[in-house]
Amino acid sequence: MFNTDPERPRRRFSRRDAIAAAGGLLTTGTAGCLGSAIPGDRSASSGVRAEGETDTATGAGDAPVVVASFFSFYDFARHVAAGTPVEVRNLVPTGLHGHGWEPNARITREIIEADAFIHVGPDFQPWADRAIETIEADGADTDLINARAGIDLVDLAASLDRDEEGVGEQRGKDPHFWLDPNRAMRSVDTIAEGLVRIAPDHEDALRANADAYKRDVLERIDAAYRRIFETADRDVVQLAAHNAFQYIGVTYDVRMRPLVVNLAASGDVKPTDITEAKRVIDEHDIEYIAAAVFETRRPAQQLLRETAVDAYFPVTPYAGVREDWVAEGWGYEEIARRINMPTFEVVLGNAVPEDVGPDGWADQWRNFE
Missing domain, CATH: 3.40.50.1980 (Nitrogenase molybdenum iron protein domain)
Structure with a gap:
């Protein structure tokens, strides 16, 4: 289901069916790390927008657009993309945890129209899973970047029910790996690889930015x-x-x-x-x-x-x-x-x-x- 094949042909303007299907895709509900919205929330220029705004994921000209389902990985991606034409946007409204939020269908359309979608792997954000299913059912070419790929997860704390919550095929594992700066470095590498796929002309800058962020930010946070x-x-x-x-x-x-x-x-x-x-x-x-x-x-x-x-x-x-x-x-x-x-x-x-x-x-x- 979670195909991240870098050789998949790109069809930037072939998403009509997927966009149409997205209209009835999402339902409301809550689960997991749900927070409280801030009254009067509106997004700022950093790319975080409130749900309900009407802009699309179309970037300036042909600049690649990347959308992220979770704040931490949006932030990693915007640092990796710094100084390149790649535009990175956070889909989760200000004031909310990214885990339990349930968006409307407009968010799925933004994902489909984007060049890449950074997500946290299966069974962490149900709305993201449903968007990915729509993308793959239609054969749309949004590149899927799984920020959890290759991460060694730890077992849930002993006080937790092993069936209470899990992540994908790793039931009984704690999903909050990004709190460890060392594991976060692996995600930065994964995100950089994904951005290189959609912006190969900027490979050197993307990889250099990823290395600098790991060295100058994550390693220092760890220390x-x-x-x-x-x-x-x-x-x-x-x-x-x-x-x-x-x-x-x-x-x-x-x-x-x-x-x-x-x-x-x-x-x-x-x-x-x-x-x-x-x-x-x-x-x-x-x-x-x-x-x-x-x-x-x-x-x-x-x-x-x-x-x-x-x-x-x-x-x-x-x-x-x-x-x-x-x-x-x-x-x-x-x-x-x-x-x-x-x-x-x-x-x-x-x-x-x-x-x-x-x-x-x-x-x-x-x-x-």
Whole structure:
């Protein structure tokens, strides 16, 4: 089903049947990492657009157009494509996680009209799977770039039901691999290969950009994370968030304790989960905890009331962006350095909140709404 054959003939203007079929393709629903929309959301110039806008995936002239189903891989692709005619667009609206969002049929038409579609592999985003089925049934020539191809996934956390959620043929595997900068490098290479297929005249620039991004961004993020976790006296982080951070724990040898133990950001917090979190907080003298940006803060606020925790600070699995982040042009790197890293420094006890992040970080993010 997920054909990425680079030798497939290109037929840029032969997509009418697929576009027509897309009209009845998508249905609404929710699943997985679902976040909350930001009121008044509109997209900024970075390529992130709100659902319902009417532009198509046709680029300027014959410039190749690439659309992505998930923010992290959109961001990787835009850095790989920098300085070339390749245009990269994020399909997921600002303020939403890319996992559980269900778009309308216009998004499928954009995918079909694009030269390439970056997705996260089968059974992660049902709407993306359905779009791919339409593309392949029609024989349309949108190149399919599976950002998960060749990635070594880890098992789901022991607390999870192995049948609860999986990824494609790898049931029982954790899909959040991009939180590990080392695995993210493999995705950057895969994306670069896909962009070379649709823009072969710019191969040298695309490959050079991919190498530079891995070296100057992902390797440095990896080094920064290692410093944070290796210098910490504590090896446990209490998260008022869903189970999306296991790759951080596996890669840097730290125990990530999610309050929502399943993979769904909308999952219920059980009384037993609160009780266990209180035990961890008490046992490890935890003063600060981490709360997810795109999830409800009610559990974090409950722990604030019922334990010795002084405050909660933000974390995110890079699955979406806020409106102000888009306005500032933030990507994977900026989110790592301005959101996750300062919070990990604080919750591990490496530094007090006022000494991390940019000026005003602690005031902005302490017990954020």
